Amino acid sequence: MTQLTSEARATLRNAGFTSSQWARLHGYSGATDWRGDVCGCTDDRCIGHHHDATDACGCLPALIEDHRRQQRASAAGREVWAAHVHATETGTEEDRATAGELASSWITEYHPNAISHSLTESPKGITCRNHWNETTWLIFDAERGQVSTEAMS
Numbered sequence: 712m713t714q715l716t717s718e719a720r721a722t723l724r725n726a727g728f729t730s731s732q733w734a735r736l737h738g739y740s741g742a743t744d745w746r747g748d749v750c751g752c753t754d755d756r757c758i759g760h761h762h763d764a765t766d767a768c769g770c771l772p773a774l775i776e777d778h779r780r781q782q783r784a785s786a787a788g789r790e791v792w793a794a795h796v797h798a799t800e801t802g803t804e805e806d807r808a809t810a811g812e813l814a815s816s817w818i819t820e821y822h823p824n825a826i827s828h829s830l831t832e833s834p835k836g837i838t839c840r841n842h843w844n845e846t847t848w849l850i851f852d853a854e855r856g857q858v859s860t861e862a863m864s
């Protein structure tokens with residue numbers, strides 16, 4: 712077990728997390744099970760590799776910001792998917808157009824590298840493709856109501 716420094720705990724507290732919540736977000740059962748570094752970085756060799764022991768950790772604020780962005784993306788994704796489900800139910804052009812516009816702006820914001828996206832390719836959620844490979848990615852998992860990075864094909 713690795714005990715977080717008081718500085719790391721203060722940074723987390725300011726962001727609204729307890730050490731236990733932070734640990735659970737990264738798959739640990741709680742604060743006493745944390746296997747990241749004492750500075751709060753998920754990499755257990757952060758100090759000495761990402762920064763010196765005397766310097767503040769730059770990873771932790773970045774990880775917190777990244778987590779918040781994921782949460783915003785999930786919340787916005789739930790709205791897009793709800794609009795899509797609604798459009799499927801009513802079947803009107805107008806509702807379809809609304810869902811399409813919401814999906815486009817969601818993609819622009821959270822997946823700017825996507826070259827195409829679809830609400831209908833998979834019943835599991837929103838999918839997209841980028842120009843690096845031929846993979847279709849499930850980027851919003853409708854069942855879990857969360858963003859995802861699952862390769863579909």
Ligand SMILES: [Zn+2]
Nearest residue numbers: 752757761770
């Ligand atoms: Zn780090």
Ligand SMILES: [Zn+2]
Nearest residue numbers: 750752757768
């Ligand atoms: Zn660090």
